[in-house]
Amino acid sequence: MKIINFESEIFAGLKDSSLSFVDGLNVVLGPNESGKSTLVNAIQATLFKDAKVGRRKTEDINFRDNFLPHFGGDYINGKLKIEYDRDLYILNKRWGNDHYVEFEPDDGAKITKPENVKARLNDIFKFGEKTYENLIFTKQQTLKDTIEQIIDDDETTNQLGEIIRKAVMKLDGVSPDKLRDKIADKKKDLLAKWDVKNSRPQNNRGIHNKYIQGTGKVIDSFYKKEELKQKKEDAKRIEKEFEEVSSELNDLKEEKKELTEKINKLAELESDILKRGQIEPKLENITTKVKDLKKIAKEWPTKEERLKNQEEKLKELNERIDEMEESLQTIDQIKSKIEFEKDLEKVDACKKNIKELKEEIEKLPEINEEQLKQLEDLSDTILKSKTTIESATLIGSLNKSNSKVKITTGLDDEEEIEAGAEFKANAYLKIEVEDSLELEIRAGEVDFVEKKVELEEAGDKKEELLQSLGVNDLEDARIKEKELRDKKSELKNEESNLIQLLDGRDYQELQSRQDALIQEIGESKLNVNQREDIETKLKKLKDEDRLDLRNEISTLKSKIEEWEEEYNNSDEILDKMVDLKTEKQAKEKELDQLTPLPEKFEKAEDFQRHLTQLRKEKDKIEDNISNKTTDYYQKKDELPDSSYEELQISYEEAQKDYGKQLKEANAILRVEEAFKEAEEEMDQDPFGSLKESFSDYLQTLTDHNYEVGVIDKNFDIKVMSEEDKGLPLELLSAGTYAGVALAFRFALLEYLYDEEPGFVVLDDCLVDLDPARKEAAVKVINDFAKNNQVIFTTCDPETAELFGGNVIEV
Template identity: 35%
Template sequence: MLIKSFSCSRFAGLKEINVQFEKGLNVILGPNESGKSTLVEGIYATLFKEPRLRMSVKSDREFHERFMPHPDGDVIDGEITICIGDKEYRLKKEWGVTESLQLVTPDGTIIKNAQTANDILKEILKFGSGTYSSIVFAKQRDIKEAIEQILSDETSSEVSNILMKTMMELDGISVDELDKRIQNEKDILLKRWDLDKNCPVNNRGINNPYKTGLGEVLESYYRKERIRLSMNWAQEAERDFEEICDELKVKSKQILDLKSKKDELEKIEDDVTKRLVSEPKIERLEKDSDTLSQVCKEWPIKEALIEQLDNELKTIFPKIRDLEKEKENLRKAEKKSEITNKLANIDELNKKIDDTRIKIKQTKNITDDDIAELENIHKEISKIEAAMKAGVIIGKFNKINTPCDILLTTDLKSKQKIKQGETFTANGYVKIESDEFELELKTGELDYEKLKGAYVDNELKLKELLNNLQLENIEEAKLNKETLKRLKNEENNLKEQVALLLGDKKYDDLKAELKQLEDLGQARNIEEINGEMEELSNKQMECKINKKSAEKTLQEWTKEYESLDKAFDLLVEKKMELKEIKNELDKLAPIPEEFESAEDFKNSLSHIRDSYEKVQQEYSNLKEDYYEYQKSLPESTYEELKAAYTKAESIYDKKLKRAQKLVKIHEAFEKTKEEIGKTPFKPLADKFTEYLCMLTDGNYNQGQIDESFDISLQNKNGVTMPPALLSAGTHDCVALALRFSILKYIYGNTHGYVILDDCIVDLDPERKKMAVQLIKQYAEKNQVIFTTCNPEIAELLGGNIITM
């Protein structure tokens, strides 16, 4: 890609310039402040700066402040012609009060839509504005600062990002860089796009779009949606314009129709005016006649109605009184039923109380003392038994020579016979007796006789106490006590229920009250009584209202006409006067049938005149709106936007398909990534070494760029030079070598261009000579635009010299 020409009417201090560039070397020569840098800025802005400046954005605000003419200029422009092979593209932009963009393609197509033009430029420029700004348009001091940052190891990521961005757009890169390139391409395509859901992340559509960090898929989606919205707006604007045109046609016809009608009615306006004077009299007389006719007709009817309503009211009052009495009897019947139910419940509860009292009398009254005494005796017996069970004695009666009865006593048990060979056990005491001997065995210090005596005494006490209480055991005593307690609680509960039912009355009072409510007779239900009473009350109210209304009407008529006869006489007078006025009207020109009266005619004529003036004014306003709508029509028609939308939709589909394919490629790439091993920056480092050696006349013959983008320099003696020891001239050589190596790396075999701003001014004569040779060598296949204020350097370079 080559720049053929640049021109502008005004850009900062530049006025009416037209610069033609050639292939190869172009030298822009001029003193300081002659506009060399401004020319380069104009070329860059025309290529990359959007026409619409947003003053809220810092970069746009700075651009406006730097390049807008001072003090009163409000517009700047730039036009550039670029060549891709034998194809020419002409791009023109304006900034300021007239924002515009126009791209003319090789086939002569003129494109003014910014998005469409930017898509084409993006395709032909290959790289983004950042790459051009950092490499192609970069000033020498910026390159030198970048080298210092790399060598200082403090901000290497800033420059490495530039190299990474440019080198990822090339072929023949290392596996790691290819991986990064694929990932970067995925980011470029899919940033803030949810590929799984096929929509923006967090579903932020065109109504709530992301402002920054857009991937190409999301950007193309937003572009498509913006065109769709513009298409809808254009369709609405065109529809509004068509409606204005239709309204103008309608208003024009209305004006003609109203004028024709106005002229026709004005011919008979005088006769109608005469009618207008008489019509109110006729209207008043007809109204009075109608009123009097109605009064004469209804007067006797009202008198008869009042008499009829009086009779009805006399029959309604006794019926309402009877219903009130029936309603009172119904309330007494309900009270009687309530008392009857309450007495029945009380009688039932009293019976339960009597039954409970009988059960209480039948239940033995066991006291707490009785229970305590029984438990104490039982405890003593248990203690004695426990003492006897302190040990275990096991014995067996094996043999006796002289047969006789042998008696055995164990512990607290009674004597029993034991036979030869039987085994026995005891806890603390054994006694064996016969006619011939007596044997007693006991454990420890056990006083068997004392324990046995106490055991027998306590058993007798327990048995005697249970007999006195007529109980079998202690458990029965406890059960009797709990049963008695429960029965007493039941009795108290039943008494409370009776008291609750009686309230503050006595049983006999309820009986007496019930007796008074006997012989009430049969009563209807309350709904039926209330329904009949409501019906009679409504009828009574209606009669009273109607009677009062009729009496009021008669009072008013009597006050106005005195009597029916006088009202009739007045009616005859009104009708005669009405007839005389109508005879006079018959002599005048008739009112057209479409009008009900002369007043209607005058109102209509006035309305037509007002309408005629109003429609004329509306027509005039519509004419103004017509011009406004015509001006506000979008530059692109709905059909053009529709075509653009189809194209944008196609681009979106392509971007989306590319992203989907790229995801698949990345998955396949990951599987084979470990098998690939290359040195990422070897081609760049080799070319950098070649240029560096040439520029320094062999003083530095080795330049390395590792995967971290760290640059190291080695002199011809093999010594790696510290960054602090590099001279200003060496810095310039390193910067120029790095720049040309990067350009060679990113352009490859295609033609490109570079803009250099006096980058060899600080070199010694020998290195300056080698730098000129390198620039000329590079210009053999590419375009170089070199700016300088030094005529000697311009003469050394030669080529197409452009004087500013």
């Protein structure tokens, strides 16, 4: 692939430009600001920048700012003629208000849809836009920036990694990607939508839910086999059903023929039988009426007697029911009397408890919470005063004395002590020596006199209060106060119970009601335990015996009233019976003149019913024949074009084809597995050959001072010096770094263009190299240009002369 020509009416600073390029080395020479870098940008934009430029993305904004006219024009354009795989193509782009893109192959079939143009360009520039931007086009910037762009751009490194793997792994001249794609295509062609593990369609989708699109040959042959299997089974079923329908139709037609003969024979007798059918029911009706009248004549007097007896029984039963209801009422009174007695007993017990509690309360001293609180406060004051006095303890001893000595300590009384005695005094000490000394000692932190007075006053008040309350001490007062409180609470509860028991009634009223109940009950022998038995018997009398009697009486009355309404009295029944017997004789005479009924029928009605049934059966058979005829032609239409035997042959052939496709699919799976194993082995050191190529270029460009130490899968690079020290790139000098970058670029280009020649655009990229390294770089570039196209821009005539090649001045 190479660039033949570039033209542009306007692109940033370029105007009416037209440059042609040859195979090998092309050196574009021109002073600074002559548009060399713009030329590189224009070529790259024509290849990769969409004609429609937005206004929001940063790259679009930068493109507008850098290349579109700011005044005096509203568009820029670029036109490239390129050669790829010995075919020529023209790419024409215009950016601005009237943007467009055109791609014209040699055959003249011009393409103008942007998405179609982009697809064709992707086929030609197959390494990806980022690879071309960071590797093929070197802008007028330091090589350090360029190599960092290559390494830091994930898309570029991924694309380059794939390119290197294709170059390293060759299979009989076929690149791994092509072979991988071929295997994938073949696998897809065979196994698309097929579950290899379970040997069935994916998601178990059989012929009733089969995949329509994107299927492989295996699943297609499977579907064909299964569909043929289904068809032959359907054909077998339909052929069988057709035979059954044909047989059933013939049976129905024969049955209809036999039935029609029977109906015709019976139809000859039908007229007389119909007349017989009209007379016989009347005759039977007369016979029935006579029989009924005899029965009524016999039952009438009997039912009248029965009615009289049952009405008498009902009267007696009602009297028994009244007696039992009165007994229940008496039992209720007895129960009420017992309950009154229990209530009076509870009331008496409650009144007794109230009286006793009141007497107990009167015996207890009346102590309230305020008085108890007063006692507690006085006891607290006494305790605090004593504690205060006792806290100021004085310890003394009488070592020697010739006179009598008396002491008063704290709150104690006066006492006489002898020499050698020890004593303690709480807050106060008074010493008296007979006729010679009286000494008082008080604790400085305690006002003994005040505390003593306070203690005595509190003691007197407490004693006085205890005596007034009639208790011994504070604890006794507490016990008595609690006892008084508890007794009052009990009294309150008993009084509340009494109110509930009386329930608004007067005690005398309860006694009066009890006396009244005793008088009402009298000397009855009943008791409350009899109630359930009486209620059970009463319920039976009411719900069963009396109800049955009433129903029977009602029925008897209705029947007698019915007879009276129809026959007036029993004598008229006999007259009615004579009339009916005369009518019966006349009907029997008419029957004797008609054709006799066939022996198998008892009545004309049976004959007519039988004949009607036969005609219905005939109609039903005719309906069945009609339906079966429809089924016959339907099943005939359903018969498949191919017979079961023919479909069986096709099914066996489909089975063979299915087995053949499975065998081929298993073979391609084995090939895929072997290929993956080869790829895994290659991936263990994918960049080994790149490292060798990189080292060769690096030694040439650094006068054998450096070689490549490490290149990992992320393109992190370390170089080795003569001292065998691994150095990261950021520690190298600018000139060495530029040499490393150029070596790295050409090592990658070597892999990029391993299969077919390509081009590279270098925009004045040797400025950081010293003369010796520049000369080495020129040699490397010239060597590369022997098999590929190089477009090199420079502002230095000496550099252009050093390169040689096709010099294009701008």
